[in-house]
Amino acid sequence: MRLTYAKATPLLVLAAFLASCDKPKETAGITPQQMADALHAVMDSDRTIYTRLVVNRLQNEEKIIKASEHWKDDKALPLPAQMFRYGSEMVGKKTEAFSYQLLSMWPVNKQNAPRTDVEKTGLKFVADNKGKNYYADETLGGKKYFTAVYADTAVAPACVGCHNAHKDSPRHDFKLGDVMGGVVLRIPVQ
Amino acid sequence: MQRKTIIWACWITAVIGLSGYFSWILVSRDRTLFLIGRTTDGHHQIELACEVCHTSPFGGRELLQNACVKCHGDDLARENDSHPRTKFTDPRNADRVAALDARYCVTCHQEHRPGITLAMGLTLPGDYCFKCHQTIFKDRPSHKGLAFDTCASAGCHNFHDNRALYEDFLAKHLHELPLKAVPQVAVIDRSPTSAAWVQRASMALDRTSLRPEITARATNPAIVKEWEATLHAKAGVSCADCHMPKAKGQTVAQWIDKPGHEACATCHANENAGFLAGRHGMRLASGLSVPLTPMSPAMARLPMRADAHDKTLGCNSCHAAHRFDVRHAAVEACMGCHNDAHTRNYLQSAHAAAWDGEIAGTRPPGAGVSCATCHMPREIHHGEKGDFVLAQHNQNMNLRPNEKMIRSVCLNCHGLGLAIDALADPEVIRSNFSKLPTHHIPSLDWVERRQRTPKPSVPSTQ
Numbered sequence: 001m002r003l004t005y006a007k008a009t010p011l012l013v014l015a016a017f018l019a020s021c022d023k024p025k026e027t028a029g030i031t032p033q034q035m036a037d038a039l040h041a042v043m044d045s046d047r048t049i050y051t052r053l054v055v056n057r058l059q060n061e062e063k064i065i066k067a068s069e070h071w072k073d074d075k076a077l078p079l080p081a082q083m084f085r086y087g088s089e090m091v092g093k094k095t096e097a098f099s100y101q102l103l104s105m106w107p108v109n110k111q112n113a114p115r116t117d118v119e120k121t122g123l124k125f126v127a128d129n130k131g132k133n134y135y136a137d138e139t140l141g142g143k144k145y146f147t148a149v150y151a152d153t154a155v156a157p158a159c160v161g162c163h164n165a166h167k168d169s170p171r172h173d174f175k176l177g178d179v180m181g182g183v184v185l186r187i188p189v190q
Numbered sequence: 191m192q193r194k195t196i197i198w199a200c201w202i203t204a205v206i207g208l209s210g211y212f213s214w215i216l217v218s219r220d221r222t223l224f225l226i227g228r229t230t231d232g233h234h235q236i237e238l239a240c241e242v243c244h245t246s247p248f249g250g251r252e253l254l255q256n257a258c259v260k261c262h263g264d265d266l267a268r269e270n271d272s273h274p275r276t277k278f279t280d281p282r283n284a285d286r287v288a289a290l291d292a293r294y295c296v297t298c299h300q301e302h303r304p305g306i307t308l309a310m311g312l313t314l315p316g317d318y319c320f321k322c323h324q325t326i327f328k329d330r331p332s333h334k335g336l337a338f339d340t341c342a343s344a345g346c347h348n349f350h351d352n353r354a355l356y357e358d359f360l361a362k363h364l365h366e367l368p369l370k371a372v373p374q375v376a377v378i379d380r381s382p383t384s385a386a387w388v389q390r391a392s393m394a395l396d397r398t399s400l401r402p403e404i405t406a407r408a409t410n411p412a413i414v415k416e417w418e419a420t421l422h423a424k425a426g427v428s429c430a431d432c433h434m435p436k437a438k439g440q441t442v443a444q445w446i447d448k449p450g451h452e453a454c455a456t457c458h459a460n461e462n463a464g465f466l467a468g469r470h471g472m473r474l475a476s477g478l479s480v481p482l483t484p485m486s487p488a489m490a491r492l493p494m495r496a497d498a499h500d501k502t503l504g505c506n507s508c509h510a511a512h513r514f515d516v517r518h519a520a521v522e523a524c525m526g527c528h529n530d531a532h533t534r535n536y537l538q539s540a541h542a543a544a545w546d547g548e549i550a551g552t553r554p555p556g557a558g559v560s561c562a563t564c565h566m567p568r569e570i571h572h573g574e575k576g577d578f579v580l581a582q583h584n585q586n587m588n589l590r591p592n593e594k595m596i597r598s599v600c601l602n603c604h605g606l607g608l609a610i611d612a613l614a615d616p617e618v619i620r621s622n623f624s625k626l627p628t629h630h631i632p633s634l635d636w637v638e639r640r641q642r643t644p645k646p647s648v649p650s651t652q
Contacts, residue, residue, distance in 0.1 A: 070358055072270075092276035099280055110329055115282055141284025167640070168329075186281050 032146035032187045033135055039098060040150050040185055043084070048155050051080040056156035067158065079162065096188065102152060104181025106171040108163065112181075116140065119184055122149030127179045137189070145186040152181040221480075227302035230311040231491055232586075235472050241479030243301065251294050258295040261467075265587065269351035269594075289321040290314075298349075310590060316342065332636040344614035345593065345631035354596035354606075360637040366605025373544075373603030376568040376579045377556040380516075382425045385576035416512040427457070450474075454505045460571070462505075464583030470503045471583075487527045498527040517549060520560035535622035536561065542622075559603075565589065567598040592619075607634050 030038070055077055058064045068076035078086070084102050092099060105123050107113045114120040122134035126149055134149040154160045160174040174180055215223055221238050229237040236242055243257045266274070277283065278293045291297045300306075300313040307313050317338035327334040341347050347355060379386065417423055422431075434443040435453045446453070451474060455462035465471035473482040484502040487494035501507055508523035509516070521542075525533060536542050541559035548558025566581045567588055588594040592613045600609035611627035612618045618627050 070356075073359070089274060089276040092279055096279070101280065101282060119282065140281040141287065143281065143284075145281055167643075184282070188281075 032189055033148065035098070036135075036146065036148035036185045036187055037133075039100070040148065040183060043087075043100065043183060044150065046087075047080055047084050050083050051156045051158060055080055056158040060156070060158050060161070067162075080159070098185065098187045100183055100185040102181060103184050104152070106163075106169065106180070108166050108168045110168075118147050119149070122147070122184065123182045125149065126151035126182050130179065138186075140186075144189050146189050147187075148185045150183045150185070151179045152183055154178050154180050225302065228304040229301055230299075230307055232311055233301060234491060235469070235485060235489065236478060236482065239478040239480050239482060242477070251296060254296055255294050258299075262295075266350060270353060271350050272352050273349055286322050290318060315339070319347075330636075332632075332639070342591075343631075344591070345610040346633055348591055348593060351591075351594055354593055354601075355633070357637055357640075360606065360634055361641055363601075363606035364634060364638050364641070366607060368605050368608040370603055370605070374554065374556040375563055375599075375602045376570060378516075378568060378579045378581065380421050382421070384578060385573050386571075386578035386580065387425060388573075388575045413512050420512070420514050422514060431456070448506075448511075451505050458505075460580050461583045464566075464581075464587075465505065468584035468586055470508075470585075474504075490527075493529045494527050495529045498529075501527060517560075520562035520566075521545065524561040524565075531620045532622050533561075535620065535624060539622040539624045564595060564599045567595075569598070610634070 055067045058077065059067050066074065066076045067079050068074040069079055069082070070076075071078045071082070081102055088100050088102070101112070103112050103114055103119060103123060105114065105127065114123050116138060118136045118138040122136065125134040126132065130151065133151075136147050136149075138145050138147050154163075154174055154176050157176060159180065160176060160178070163169050163174050163180060164172045212223075215221055221240060224240065225237060228234075233243075242261075243254060245253050245257050273292055275293050278287050278291070287293060298314050298318070299311045303313050308316060319341040320338040323341075324338075327336075342349065345355070353359070381387065417429075422428075430443070432449045432453045433446055435446070435449065435456060451462055451465060451471065462471075466475040470485055473485045484504055486499065486502050488499035508519040510518055510523075521536075525536070541563075544553060545558035545560045545563075547553035548555060562581060565585045565588075566583055568579045569582050571578055571580055582588070582598075588598045593610070595613065596606065596609050600613070604612075608627070610631045610633070611629060612623060614631050615627040615629050618625050
């Protein structure tokens, strides 16, 4: 069978169309998971640095100033978890493009216990599978979200010391390096 | 045909007439006709400046929310709001929002709904805490069996401001004596060398103002004598500084016989901001859609003296122009208008006796308790030249709910236990704290019980 120009033209057009359809996939930007991972990398790094270089150094090592849940009244440093939450609240005021929370299966404040099925499953997964993240889709309030759960690990003695001694903590045997909870990050998707 | 024409003519005339009438009312000062229901006590003074809340005729909840935040946002942030909006915009709380949409102030605080408005302008049934905290008794066995409409009872919890009610704060103040060894509030340093004065020195005062054209106006020797005895005179604040403030863009200042709060604000910006945000000055705040006359006791919903109804409120109505006697402003000025049992009982109270002692010099400065001591409390400010103390002129900041007073006022002199019990007892308040409370709020007892619970043994952190 001879391939004439007349027959080849529609095929070329179709090929060009398919090629153009494929193009956006290459330039469509990052996936929700990539975005979540990148955001978490920043959060986790900032949080670790504040914990180690500010709280642990000034409170536990050099004993210059304490960190306190009631930092304003006690003229103390905000706790690392509070710094994280304040950031989350400020982000909540600025954008609805994503949201994040620090949660735990052993929360000091019971409002920070997992509530949704994804939170419950995800927090258990990251606690049981060290080094792995948990990803899922969920629908909340009629909106769809890509939800990522990352382990929150005890990076300094200040973390375990405070949680183990806290009267409202349901667990008192944390050790350095233990998974103490998780960061739940949500990105609304179509 | 002619009859039809007449009917049409009447109809058109009526429509045009009524439209014109209502339009005229809408742009005039008195829009009472458009009020769809009695406003709350907090807003009644500015109820005719509709656009303060209804910023657009086509606005929805978001616009109303912005209006609420514009006036109340800073206060909520300062109070360390226990239920900020971000808590409810978080997707994980979508189910809670479905039960109680606390993203919007108007969910709990509707205006123009007198039939359902409770204390604090709450327009929800008082047991709303149930919607999110129904399992609280699992964490706090002491709360088992408590009715949910008692959560926000005096001395327990507050939806927004829990600065004096959170558990660790109560724990810090267990077993305090009813009266402290040195009952005393912070003293305002009024000397011209104080940090507050130094701060004000940078303000736009015309200190060369005893010019002939100005002194020529100061012909009343009684007024000049009064002024000479004031701190204003000592600090070099003279006639022109108040009577000839230069308005923006003006090169030549005009003499003003009765300067308003704007002139005082040149140096007393902080106090002026408090005055304009509070009950006394909110009608004069800038940004109102229609200019309102100053507040007057005749407009008040609280009981006022009949002979004070014609007064109008500005800085000078309490501070007495030229004399600027802060002691007069702290008691006599208040009693000159307010006429409720709490005010009338003040003069027989221990607080008044302490105030008399301070005035007489038998008690140290700050040991007396005037009306202003509690309702316009001293606040410490951190300035570039050092800390200084100023009186907060926005009485709303520590008035409702009255637990707001605990930290700013009561704890200067009293233990937390007495303060919580007293503020929860309406009869004690009515007597102006001349009686001991007969009710007891058990929150401190519960905290103490939790303190006695053995602490967990803490293993090594490594």
